[in-house]
Amino acid sequence: MRPAPIIAPSILAADFAHLADEVRAIEGAADWVHVDVMDNHFVPNLTIGLPVVKSLRAATDIPFDVHLMITEPERWAPGYAEAGAYNVTFHAEACDDPVHLAKTLRAAGAKAGLAIDRDTPVEPYLELLPYVDTVLIMTIKAGFGGQSFLPEMLGKVRDVRRRIKVKDLEVRLEVDGGIAADTIEQAAAAGADAFVAGTAVYGAQDPAEAIRRLRGLAAEAPQSA
Template sequence: MTGPDIVIAPSILAADFANLAAEARAVEGAADWLHVDVMDNHFVPNLTIGPAVVASLRATTAIPFDCHLMIEDPKRWAPGYAELGAYNVTFHAEACADPVALARDLRAAGSKAGLAIDRDTPVEPYLELLPHFDTLLIMTIKAGFGGQRFLPELLDKVRLARRHADAGHLELRIEVDGGIADDTIAAAAEAGADAFVAGTAVYGASDPAEACRKLRALARAATR
């Protein structure tokens, strides 16, 4: 695995949208990625931000962007986020007819490629596609809204994916998104996740950078 052993990715969905640039800078030096939730009010019943906001925010911080597209028709839109400079662009398996082709398009456009699996979607049908991806994002809530309760039973998907990735010697990040906080990150790390999206646990804290450092320490301690 290249890069840090543990990736902490604060979600700007939990940040103050009136001060996004300042919120991004608040975790510089402590976060590895900035998780950017893109929702279209079609694939999920919520509407957040799009390419124009991502382009503006990209110019304000050096933190790599981890764009999570909860949208219909990712084939049309996803490469544009790579072209804007996103480090990793993740789209949902449920929204894409040919995930492998879109992964190739993303890499050609300059980003890593991620595949997301929602709460009610089994991971087994997608295990054989994982060599074509850099990141597998497993939702530990239902995609669409922040602040939901972590569902520990979904870690069975993480365990299965980690066993498959290790058996195949894959260079794959397994990312978890939903309800990650001080009291849940250890279980996710023990299950095999190595990238963690945290919203309110970071941006609801008085010191977001220190919250990132604490989450990292808890994840590392759980895997020693």
């Protein structure tokens, strides 16, 4: 049986001047808080880093889903695990030895996630699924919020879901980019079971209610995988 859907609001769409309050506003509704870390090298934008994550971690009990869009994840990723992140996801394109880094993150107390960007084929990484806890398929180009969902990325989601099923793995299949009420059912039907939503949550009048609606839509989607 597919696990219950996870909704992970992205604070990239929140008001950075009041981050703690923005996170508290989704307590009791969000499953994870998705934290986008960008370094102005791997991706053009620059967001927050470890000091802010440490401070924010003290403000809420919601598990942190940290998405590292950075170069040298081997150097920086363990610090996020040690700071209390529940799941730390690094990009396949930025890492020379994903299996070693995944083991390092697990040893530091976090789940290990592998992200695949828009232009990266998923096939070379399917053999790594037994070594990670989460696979994150970008349904946009990594590095910018507010982009439109790319349905052509769902082929990757289906490929990963098939491999998870064949190998009987306990791996979360996450999607990130343009997830909203009009797209989440497509992603869930393709096999995703964790969903990053930014504007769809923080652009809503009631973020907590938006999360509940998204979860309901994902749970009701027909599962073709």
